[in-house]
Amino acid sequence: MARKNRHSLKQDKFPVTQAIRALRAAKVDFTQHLYTYEDHGGTAVCARELGIDEHAAIKTIVFETDTGAPLIVLMHGDREVSAKSMARILGTKTVTPLTPAKVTALTGYMVGGTSPFGTRRPVPVYMEKSILDLPRVYINGGKRGFILGMDPADIVRVLDATPVETAMAG
Secondary structure (H helix, E strand, O other): OOOOOOOOHHHHOOOOOHHHHHHHHOOOOOEEEEOOOOOOOHHHHHHHHHOOOHHHEEEEEEEEEOOOOEEEEEEEOOEEEOHHHHHHHHOOOOEEEOOHHHHHHHHOOOOOOOOOOOOOOOOOEEEEHHHHHOOOEEEEEEEOOEEEEEOHHHHHHHHOOEEEOOEEEO
16 A cells, blocks of 8 residues: 655654654554655645545645634645635635745644644644545645544544635645
8 A cells, every 4th residue: 555665764664743642642543654755746646655545635734814823724635725715714804825934833844744733833723524524534644755544533533623615626
């Protein structure tokens, strides 16, 4: 199923990230998968490398409102977040993605390796409602090329994620 990163023997071991620590503390059952990360490859590369449907590869997108309040939106890999819909749901004028530097400062993770689990600061999490219809999802484990498989109900339980409907065709 998952191919190991061939760059070095050291990387054949699964990393212990803040996300892993948070999930272990919450007693979540998850699987770990490594793949060869490609810059700007996104969930398409993850899905291809792991042999999964891109719809089940969940991306973690960090936004901020017009007042500077941060939030995380979890979305299917083959869909996009409607910022207009998200702003309406939150009752704010606009919602815009954070810059990579702000994402790292807020979460402790690099873009391409951002996990919603174990963030540096607590951030409200919103999750596309239809993710809950999937039996298993694959979400970033806090490092580029490191994915975790789990039951989507555990995401809601651990993160107190709010289901929303903001998906647009990708």
